Amino acid sequence: GTGDYYREALLVWLDADTLIRSETNERKSLDDFAKAFFGVEDGVWEARPYTFEDVVETLNAVHPHDWATFLRTRLDAVGPDARAPLDGIERAGWRLTYVDELTxxxxxxxxxxxxxxxxxxxxxxxxxxxxxxxxxxxxxxxxxxxxxxxxxxxxxxxxxxxxxxxxxxxxxxxxxxxxxxxxxxxxxxxxxDYHGGLRYPRLVRIEGARDRLADIFAPRNR
Structure with missing residues (x-):
């Protein structure tokens, strides 16, 4: 559908968030990127254009990584080279599976x-x-x-x-x-000619892994 790129972008940014969290021992997250990237002029409502390089530079300021390759690999791949960016889900302590029953x-x-x-x-x-x-x-x-x-x-x-x-x-x-x-x-x-049965996506916990989805969804101010 026309909104698929929005849904997939959620997975790309989850991938980035969990990578930052895991490689900084949970000290930093995508929140730090958001503060630096979007919080430039607090209270100013005018649109501020930006480039791909601006995104990469801000990500590197939060946590050094080859963010250009990270993003290009996920944004530009098409055809047989394209795959769903699911690494963030598993790094968050969950695994995608399929079941044949609706909740x-x-x-x-x-x-x-x-x-x-x-x-x-x-x-x-x-x-x-x-x-x-x-x-x-x-x-x-x-x-x-x-x-x-x-x-x-x-x-x-x-x-x-x-x-x-x-x-x-x-x-x-x-x-x-x-x-x-x-x-x-x-x-x-x-x-x-399909014989795979009904399939509905589910997330299941990876035993022993940190639940970073819980960390992400936790309130920022208690």
Missing amino acids: PAEKRMLGGWAGDFQYSLGFSLSGTRITGVRWGSPAFDQGLGAGWELIAVGDRVGSADALRAAVTAAKTGADPIRVVVKRGDEFRTLDF
């Missing part, structure tokens, strides 16, 4: 009409309408995009519940998941 809170939030299949088939549903497609996913490879409507799943009327059941059944079967989608006057029948 009770997620179930309440989605209700019975919405569906999150971003990490399985690769799209999300609002009612029966596809609202987003994950880059490089099975849905992306099939040419789907936001705006298509889910008409049928196998021999059932299209719905999030019907699709969840089909994805779950395909995990132990050999048949592809067949769906019918519609956009305007165009209908398409698609077969997803």
